[in-house]
Amino acid sequence: MPKLSDNAMKNAVAQKDGSFDGHFYYGVITTGVFCSPSCSTKAANPENLRFFLDIESAMQAGYRPCKRCNPAGQDERTQQLIDVARYIETHAEDKMTLTQLGNIAGVSPSRLQRSFKDMFGVSPKHYQDAVRMRKFKRSLKEGERVTDAIYSSGYGSISRVYGEATRNIGMTPKAYRAGGKGEIIHYACRETALGFMIMAATDKGVCSVQFGDDKDSLLTLLGDEFPEARLVLSAAQDAPELDSWMLALDQHMSQGAPRPDVPLDIRGTAFQIKVWQFLLSIKEGDVMSYGEVAAHIDNPKAVRAVGTACGKNPVGILIPCHRVLRSDGSLGGYRWGLERKRTLLDMERARR
Known part of the structure; x- marks a missing residue:
């Protein structure tokens, strides 16, 4: 056909x-x-x-x-794995082990792990994480308070709801080259200590955080990044988690609240993803040089490529590329302007 x-x-x-x-x-x-x-x-x-x-x-x-x-x-192996997936879905708020799930399928824990990932593309743990996040979002949209939604979804603490999805922050370059085709992206703008900020999110997580001098230019940048996506101005009832994430990020910048570990849905090359994941480990108030980052990801000759990866970071502050400097201590570059980079570093040093 x-x-x-x-x-x-x-x-x-x-x-x-x-x-x-x-x-x-x-x-x-x-x-x-x-x-x-x-x-x-x-x-x-x-x-x-x-x-x-x-x-x-x-x-x-x-x-x-x-x-x-x-x-x-209807083959037996497929049905066994489907049974495991449905068990996870109905018990997403519970703690579960591979041994427990293996017993449902009648296989060893190690075989269950391999077979489940072969069929669903993710491990049982990551599948449970995704189910919890869907339940969390649904609870918010149905009017639950944020704290109630967190606990009813099985996270157990406020900090965990933001951290679960950051284990897999990268999407494929192919998806990015499609310009967001088929995606519905909610966005909102807010005035912050760094000027206007736009935050945008798919149903999987935040895909863009950018800073600028006015809302119109930021919306143009978002449209250039995702030309084939449908961009929708956020309303609280449609994307309540986006409003919560924006508020948390603004409070981090202006009041020194912890940087929110929100779920991310970002695209990049394998090398860029590796750099961005490492940047998440640089603590507030600390800085590293581009060369030091390259050495830490076992590619010491890729200093210039590290700088390029920092410049391609689509989610300002959430991935703290502003904490990377030149080897002589000078600021180097910053996608959203050196003045904003300097301001961020000064604020973080003052809070140490």
Whole structure:
């Protein structure tokens, strides 16, 4: 069958056309479920559909198989792993071990870890993290207070809700080159100690934090970064977590509150991701040179590439690239202006 367009796949889903089964699958972003085109479930809003050419891609994107049409098949191994995933979903707030999950599937802990990751693209622990985050966001949108939503989602403390998703901060370069196609990105602007700030987020986490002199120029920058995405001005009822993250970051800058470890959804090369992950380890008030960063990531000759990675950082302050200087102690560069870099460093030194 020739390559299918989105419209052709939407029509096949609308008509529940079984002749397309096995040629593609569709996920429903509001339920987190993926189905075969002929699935008899109630039709979803076309805007909420995402299409995949194979089962693995759907699972790695975080969708679980539909119980009604069983797109993943009925073989025993597949069903065992689906049972584990559904157990995690219904007990996301509980502590669980690989031994416990292995018993559900009837396999050893190590085999469960390998098989689960092969099928879903993530470990059982990361799958649980993602379920918790979805529940947290849903609780906020349903009107729960932030603290209540944190504990009802199983995080156990306020600090953990912001830290869970930062373990995997990188998305593929291919996704970035697509210009955010298919993404809905909520954004908001706020005046801060560093001037106007824009923060933007997908349903996975913060994808952009930038600073500038006015809102219009910041919105232009966001549009240039994600030309194919649908940009939506944030309203509290639509993206309450974004408003909370903006407030937390502003309080960090202006009042010295801890830097919020919010979930990130950012794109970069493998090298850039490696640099950004290391930058998260540089403590407030400390600085390092570009050369020192290169040495710490086991690539001492990549000093210039480290500088480029810092300059490509899409989330100012959340990834503290401002803490990296030239070897002679001078400021070097900064994507949002040297004056802002100097101000940040002065504020952090004063708080030590």
